[in-house]
Amino acid sequence: MTNQSFSETPFDQPGRPLERVLSAYTNLDSTELGAVRQVLEGPETFHPLGASLDADLQRTEARMVTRGWIARGAVLADGRRQIVSLYLPGDLLTATGAAGGDVTDWALTDAATLDAGRLWRTVRAASGPAVLSVLLQRLREAERARFVHQIIRLGRLTAYERTAHLFLELHDRQLRAGLSEAGVVQLPITQDGLADSLGLSAVHMNRTLQQLRRDQLIVYRGGQLLLPDLRGLRHAARLGLEAST
Amino acid sequence: MTNQSFSETPFDQPGRPLERVLSAYTNLDSTELGAVRQVLEGPETFHPLGASLDADLQRTEARMVTRGWIARGAVLADGRRQIVSLYLPGDLLTATGAAGGDVTDWALTDAATLDAGRLWRTVRAASGPAVLSVLLQRLREAERARFVHQIIRLGRLTAYERTAHLFLELHDRQLRAGLSEAGVVQLPITQDGLADSLGLSAVHMNRTLQQLRRDQLIVYRGGQLLLPDLRGLRHAARLGLEAST
DNA sequence: CGGGACCTTGATTATCTTCAATGCTAGTGG
DNA sequence: CCACTAGCATTGAAGATAATCAAGGTCCCG
Numbered sequence: 001m002t003n004q005s006f007s008e009t010p011f012d013q014p015g016r017p018l019e020r021v022l023s024a025y026t027n028l029d030s031t032e033l034g035a036v037r038q039v040l041e042g043p044e045t046f047h048p049l050g051a052s053l054d055a056d057l058q059r060t061e062a063r064m065v066t067r068g069w070i071a072r073g074a075v076l077a078d079g080r081r082q083i084v085s086l087y088l089p090g091d092l093l094t095a096t097g098a099a100g101g102d103v104t105d106w107a108l109t110d111a112a113t114l115d116a117g118r119l120w121r122t123v124r125a126a127s128g129p130a131v132l133s134v135l136l137q138r139l140r141e142a143e144r145a146r147f148v149h150q151i152i153r154l155g156r157l158t159a160y161e162r163t164a165h166l167f168l169e170l171h172d173r174q175l176r177a178g179l180s181e182a183g184v185v186q187l188p189i190t191q192d193g194l195a196d197s198l199g200l201s202a203v204h205m206n207r208t209l210q211q212l213r214r215d216q217l218i219v220y221r222g223g224q225l226l227l228p229d230l231r232g233l234r235h236a237a238r239l240g241l242e243a244s245t
Numbered sequence: 246m247t248n249q250s251f252s253e254t255p256f257d258q259p260g261r262p263l264e265r266v267l268s269a270y271t272n273l274d275s276t277e278l279g280a281v282r283q284v285l286e287g288p289e290t291f292h293p294l295g296a297s298l299d300a301d302l303q304r305t306e307a308r309m310v311t312r313g314w315i316a317r318g319a320v321l322a323d324g325r326r327q328i329v330s331l332y333l334p335g336d337l338l339t340a341t342g343a344a345g346g347d348v349t350d351w352a353l354t355d356a357a358t359l360d361a362g363r364l365w366r367t368v369r370a371a372s373g374p375a376v377l378s379v380l381l382q383r384l385r386e387a388e389r390a391r392f393v394h395q396i397i398r399l400g401r402l403t404a405y406e407r408t409a410h411l412f413l414e415l416h417d418r419q420l421r422a423g424l425s426e427a428g429v430v431q432l433p434i435t436q437d438g439l440a441d442s443l444g445l446s447a448v449h450m451n452r453t454l455q456q457l458r459r460d461q462l463i464v465y466r467g468g469q470l471l472l473p474d475l476r477g478l479r480h481a482a483r484l485g486l487e488a489s490t
Numbered sequence: 491c492g493g494g495a496c497c498t499t500g501a502t503t504a505t506c507t508t509c510a511a512t513g514c515t516a517g518t519g520g
Numbered sequence: 521c522c523a524c525t526a527g528c529a530t531t532g533a534a535g536a537t538a539a540t541c542a543a544g545g546t547c548c549c550g
Contacts, residue, residue, distance in 0.1 A: 074397050082400040084393050097386050126371040141342050147392040148329050152319050154399035155327040155444030199400030201507050446539050
């Protein structure tokens with residue numbers, strides 16, 4: 001389960017080292033980066049598409065995503081699925097804790113994670129450099145902001161608006177983390193996965209994507225999304241999202 | 246704006262002192278309680294129904310609710326409103342930060358809050374007793390769990406299920422915090438407010454409540470809710486919620 | 491008594507889900 | 521090389537859920 005196939009360059013989707021991904025949260029000089037590397041050192045664990053991360057998370061308290069996409073969500077008894085949050089390289093997954101037994105984590109693509117329990121414990125013990133505490137703080141804050149946006153999407157936006165809104169969030173996140181370039185969103189998941197995140201049926205997800213294509217707001221093809229009209233897309237999403245995660 | 250009318254017993258809905266409310270998160274002995282009191286001392290600020298808390302929050306970084314209900318949410322240009330989270334006495338409101346300019350806080354009832362910036366700063370400086378850090382940790386964790394539940398409600402539950410689910414969450418929270426008793430939920434907000442939290446129109450909210458009444462799952466009258474059939478309500482909510490916030 | 495906030499109801503419409511096929515593409519074994 | 525399959529995308533039709541529009545009704549308060 002550990003170190004299957006790749007182990008050379010973590011955080012590389014493609015070729016994105018740790019500092020690049022974490023620069024989304026705080027600027028690190030080389031000393032600080034060393035400290036971060038130190039608390040995050042250790043083998044990657046590989047998670048094939050669909051695999052549950054629950055056991056790993058419970059064991060290590062927190063894990064940082066190094067490759068691929070992880071979903072946290074709930075599966076109801078009748079099969080309905082809702083993704084609560086998406087975790088991309090550089091994001092920190094913490095054990096669900098009080099959120100209840102219904103919540104689980106699984107790999108939306110082939111993915112890999114790193115034990116971040118030491119980061120966790122170091123900060124709690126207040127024994128590391130300040131930058132670690134700041135980093136953790138920022139990671140948590142960014143996650144909270146994503147939760148807020150997800151709630152607004154699901155509560156008050158139409159399928160069309162929701163989709164535009166999520167794409168803008170992903171664009172913003174990937175840009176900050178150096179995982180993509182301006183106007184491009186890596187989208188390595190199926191329409192089914194998108195639907196589970198946006199609270200829609202797969203059929204309606206498909207139709208909504210088609211509408212966005214017809215309106216020239218997205219170009220959608222296998223694993224990648226082009227956003228040729230960011231202004232239009234922002235308008236479609238109905239929300240600023242200016243100073244967001 | 247400060248200390249209008251009541252200032253005698255904070256946290257009393259009715260007669261609930263600080264320790265009672267915070268016992269939902271951690272057990273405090275008298276020494277620890279003293280430490281908590283100390284970082285939270287200061288005048289209450291009164292927030293009449295509908296008032297915005299944004300200015301207060303920005304000024305003080307964090308505030309603890311002492312009375313009434315506060316909503317955090319977004320108001321779209323066309324008037325749609327979505328409440329992201331409800332804050333009850335004992336809950337900690339922190340500045341929205343990265344969540345964006347669209348998010349605001351307002352009083353859903355007459356309410357009051359206390360400056361909790363000192364708690365915030367004390368913990369960050371790691372200069373207070375450990376119990377403060379634990380308290381803050383638990384408060385944050387509980388909020389995260391509420392976010393997760395809100396997302397699942399809005400994403401995959403029907404209006405009927407959502408309503409049952411929220412009522413169970415409120416019941417659980419109020420019970421833990423000593424704000425209500427078993428089988429009773431204080432619900433001092435309008436159906437409009439509920440609808441804004443559950444992502445429904447006011448009309449549909451009304452019809453959903455009627456259905457729950459017809460099904461004998463709730464008794465609803467002015468400001469208070471009786472839950473005569475918790476088993477049935479849990480079943481209607483489609484989720485465990487056993488070990489939840 | 492009048493007005494306002496809130497709750498309730500009926501009728502209509504919109505959005506989204508469900509069900510059932512069909513097409514497409516990549517991988518697999520014969 | 522060619523069925524064959526599996527996973528994913530797409531389409532049409534029907535039905536369910538929830539929104540919207542438009543009135544009333546009730547209660548409280550000035």
